[in-house]
Amino acid sequence: MEKQAFERPIIQKLNAGLPSKYGLARKLEPISHIDGVAISSIIKQYGSPVFIFSENTIRRTYKDAYRAFSSRYPKVQFAWSYKTNYLNAICQIFHQEGAWAEVVSGFEYDKAIANGIPSELIIFNGPDKSLEDLRKAIINGSLIHIDHFDELYDIIKLSKEMSEKPRVAIRVNMDVGIYPKWDRFGFNYENGEAWDALNRIMASKKLELVGLHTHIGTYIMSTEAYKIAASKLAKLAVDLEKKYGLAIQYIDIGGGFASKNTLRGSYYPGTDTAPSFDDFAEAITSALLSSDIKPQNLPLLILETGRALIDEAGYLAGTVLANKRLSDGRRATIIDAGVNVLFTAFWYEHDIRPVEPISEQSEDTTIYGPLCMNIDVVRYNVMFPLLKKGDHYVIRRVGAYNNTQWLQFINMRPNIVLIDKSGNLHLIRKKETLDTINSMEVIPEHLKENYYHNMATK
Numbered sequence: 001m002e003k004q005a006f007e008r009p010i011i012q013k014l015n016a017g018l019p020s021k022y023g024l025a026r027k028l029e030p031i032s033h034i035d036g037v038a039i040s041s042i043i044k045q046y047g048s049p050v051f052i053f054s055e056n057t058i059r060r061t062y063k064d065a066y067r068a069f070s071s072r073y074p075k076v077q078f079a080w081s082y083k084t085n086y087l088n089a090i091c092q093i094f095h096q097e098g099a100w101a102e103v104v105s106g107f108e109y110d111k112a113i114a115n116g117i118p119s120e121l122i123i124f125n126g127p128d129k130s131l132e133d134l135r136k137a138i139i140n141g142s143l144i145h146i147d148h149f150d151e152l153y154d155i156i157k158l159s160k161e162m163s164e165k166p167r168v169a170i171r172v173n174m175d176v177g178i179y180p181k182w183d184r185f186g187f188n189y190e191n192g193e194a195w196d197a198l199n200r201i202m203a204s205k206k207l208e209l210v211g212l213h214t215h216i217g218t219y220i221m222s223t224e225a226y227k228i229a230a231s232k233l234a235k236l237a238v239d240l241e242k243k244y245g246l247a248i249q250y251i252d253i254g255g256g257f258a259s260k261n262t263l264r265g266s267y268y269p270g271t272d273t274a275p276s277f278d279d280f281a282e283a284i285t286s287a288l289l290s291s292d293i294k295p296q297n298l299p300l301l302i303l304e305t306g307r308a309l310i311d312e313a314g315y316l317a318g319t320v321l322a323n324k325r326l327s328d329g330r331r332a333t334i335i336d337a338g339v340n341v342l343f344t345a346f347w348y349e350h351d352i353r354p355v356e357p358i359s360e361q362s363e364d365t366t367i368y369g370p371l372c373m374n375i376d377v378v379r380y381n382v383m384f385p386l387l388k389k390g391d392h393y394v395i396r397r398v399g400a401y402n403n404t405q406w407l408q409f410i411n412m413r414p415n416i417v418l419i420d421k422s423g424n425l426h427l428i429r430k431k432e433t434l435d436t437i438n439s440m441e442v443i444p445e446h447l448k449e450n451y452y453h454n455m456a457t458k
Contacts, residue, residue, distance in 0.1 A: 084306030314399025338369020
């Protein structure tokens, strides 16, 4: 007969309270498999911690988003946001589904080119485009979204030196009723700056104005904000047609859709409060279709959705390192993944679950990462089961931003694997080693002589 694991008795204050409309709190159910593959076997094969991506979930989510918009509007195009997750395998899945590439740096631009994306299907956003970047994008016929007047003047100057005609749009910031306003990027709508920029482009006669772009913020929960944004871009499009006879080819509404993650401090979970793709699509497309844009001139609708397309597909699995008691008596559990690899722990109340079956006992717990810094907190307060050293955990919805904003700090970055549509595992990014780190360093000759080595040889 197998010996049962020991669980120490605990005394816990009962506070039943009143049930919400969802009923009383339930047991935290373990997640043992992803797409039919045992998480414990993935950890055994690829180490702990390990990032895991589900190809099925990526493709299913993309198809759902595309259906929501294409069923409501005749011309729809998604562009995958490279800054959200630029692992080549992830990008290729979105490109196979039909997404263009949206990039915000020369590095990301080159990455998209290397991934085989036709240069004319790359949208180049961001405030930091060097003259070299701009020249390359102009030669390649990429879509350049101008962020500020200095960039506009650079492009006009380049256009006089080059035979190619730059294909440009402007990024527009505006008041859509949310706080904080994202007025750092692009040209302002309300103070006339956006209209001024458009007039300067048309007056130059050297640039081809093809689109209008906005990106109103991040993790937006208000569909009404997108309706306002689409309406204001449509108004600019109508004004351009009236003054110049120009029918804009596309309106790019950007991204920023909320995922199902729960923001820190939120009362209700994101799974219950985040709008669906259908909700966002209804608001945006109705604004465009109800505008004064002539039906025969309806522009292509471009969406740069990142977070909402990839968050659900990403998992981080690992191992419990230790448990301890804090000075106030609360339980603390230390896991082997910290905020250096889980950057979004600063924003979200991440859904962390046990992998193996557990008992009914749980306790108010702070979950720390392994780093020697006090801010390395994955969850400040969560009713969590009494996992022991060596037990496994898994964190859901970590697909966005963690693999682009993570750091090599104290611990090195781990393996990343993909579960394909048939349930096969693929290593898509190797874990770092000491050689990975040292290969980027150069030691001056006068520092190569080691004091301790000299002492040992005397």
